[in-house]
Amino acid sequence: MTRRESSSQPLLLVVLAGLGMVGPFSIDMIFPAFAQMSDALGVTDFALQQLLSAYLVAFAVMSLFHGPISDAVGRKRVIIAGLLVYAAASVASALAPGFGTLVALRAVQGASAGAGQIISRAVVSDLFHGQRAQRVMSHIAMIFGLAPALAPIVGGWLLLAGDWRVMYWFLAAFGLVLVLLTVLFLPESHPAGARSPLRLRPLLTSLWAVWRHRDGRRLALAGMFNFAGMFTLISSAPLFVVGLLGGGEQDFWVLFVPLIGGMVAGSFVSGRAAGLMPPRAMASLGYRISLVGGLLNLALALLPATQGLPWAVLALPVYTFGVALAFPVLTLEMLQLFPQARGAASSVQSFVQLSFNAVIAGVIAPLVAASVAGLAATAVGLTVVGWLGWRRHLAKAAREGA
Template sequence: MTRTETSAAAPPQWLFLTILAGLGMIGPFSTDTIFPAFAQLGAEWGASDFALQQIITVYLLAFAAMSLFHGPLSDALGRKPVIIVGTIVYTLAAAGCALAPNLTVLLLFRALQGLAAGGGQIVSRAIVRDAFADTQAQRTMAQIAMIFGLAPAAAPIVGGWLLTVGDWRGTFWFLVGLGVVLLVLVLLWLPETHPAQNRTDFNPRTLLHNLLEVWRVPDGRRLAFTGMFHFGGNFLYISAAPLLIVNLLGKGEQDFWILFVPLITGMISGSWVSGRLAGRVNGRRLASVGYVISVCAAVVSLVFSLVPATRGLPWTVVAIPVQAFGIAVAYPIVTLAMLDLYPDRRGAASSVQAFVATVSNAVIAGLLVPLLARSLPTLAAGSLAFILVAWALWSYHLRRSGREPGTTPDAPAYEPTDEL
């Protein structure tokens, strides 16, 4: 498939990016929309905070397990078929959650949701590198991150609104609608960016081999763990939102915007800056500056949480957008650095990256949040620890690797059009 052949059928670039961002938003909407309903679920089923937190953990563990296969399957079968099947199963699982008669059944369907969600979320990252080369890939990843960044802020707010017109089941019917919309967009307008001649063999041994080849490369493992700790600093706050907003700050189910609006403002701003500076500022330097900004902001949050005069609103959230800004500046560069190590196995690389990060997120949501969200200082200290480790790993990677992140010699097989 040549660039000329695919461009004839290419959608406008704004639509292409919107579809990819929408696929990436499945994860945040699947985890965050249900947060405001935790109190209602606990009252209806008599579930503890720890039991309710498993609604997130089960989803993330299932996502992590299947994430190892979505990418390699897309390397072998093409990107679009994997996304279509995953979106269909995800939508049916969301309907199952909405109809669940008890917590056990809900957890089973949440696991099924997690198994399917990566079909779009993981494979969409590989599509970016299929379609764009070098600086444009960083710009595109940043543009997608800007749209994607709206999801964690919008999801709990939408969840709160849904509770004003119905019960917690409406949250999952909303996810059903989201799945249907994405399925239609993918079927009608998402092109196949991984041509047949570039695909790997479709057999279990080859799929496993590709995953192991990704994991065997020291730079790949290091970047996977960098991304894991990188997002962990933000995800600790995100997954702790029900405890932070309700228990620690004494607010209600309509007040999740207090955390998520500042957080996502920082993420979107950082993504915009990363995209604007792509090709103008050395990627290594830009990501390193992003980490310095995040660490400084996390230190400020910790100090505010320790001082009695600043322990509470608005000080609790003042530095969070700055922390998120720095993380978002580095995100496209770290992600592309991982994908660029494996130009022939981008799907597998994306799967390994997603697997490591999602297992970490499951541990954060299921184990660390109940432990750290007992006070503002412990929560701030935990977030700072994650970002410090990510910065250390990235700095070590730069010393060990002489290659500029975000550069690769191969040309894209597909290029979207710019027309509206």
């Protein structure tokens, strides 16, 4: 099968999307079990949030290495190795004797889960270019965008069949299925002739070169803040759904369906509009829509009469629609800056985003989730920062005629 032939296969998009779904399932599926885990493990809600932080910190650190390693030895090998470690860590998590062990195993999960999610972006840039790359990235985002909505629903269903440990058995099986799909349907998109030597110093040098590049750094931060507001809402799900809205284990769909519904719709529109609208104009439009949705969400949260359902989630699809509209452009804009080091660029972009997500999950979310208004204000505030960074990038590009 040639590269052209393999890239035309619909199963390729399914595999790439599935690799992106590992992260959302690992994070969101355990939310319905927080109350049960708190009782079974004898820990507080704040301690349980550290299950997210441990996962994300390890994910972030290893994200610096997954991409460059794939630049050196090929994409497919690293993805398969990462998935096998992820499946093993999931099995061990299901058997964990206590909370401390579980936190450590969550870190192993995070360290290995990024192999597929991060490198899949580099695979897209290897196989596709221009408008086609934007469409493919949008289609993948649309498919794996369903994961954060499905994960807590699946988690709630699994709790009907067993305790919180059954969720980790599910994640282990999911990882092994992805190994099989990767072996069968994912081509090696980075041939031997294009690979760089696997040495620590060049690896670190390539990462540093991406970060010290002013445009690369600015785009990484713009992408980070573009997603940060949405992740604040996602990581606060147990506190928001159960604590503020009074829901239960089966009610997380109330938050995730509108939240992710908007993101899937935005990804669909981004893919369909590729070639009809300049990519940078699309990203700018996405930011504007996010700001409108975020401000509307904040206005509803400030009124006592509209702090419950359905008002508390009414504007979220508008907010996340804008996030998804901008996401593919921000990702590809950065990868295109480094055509010879896409793996390193993808790693830096992911590291910046994931490191901040860990701070959000472990520190910011527990602090601001005391009220619906606090969550809404934090989300829109983060979006404003991202929008300002994107505007600055556009202004510099205009001055340089880029």
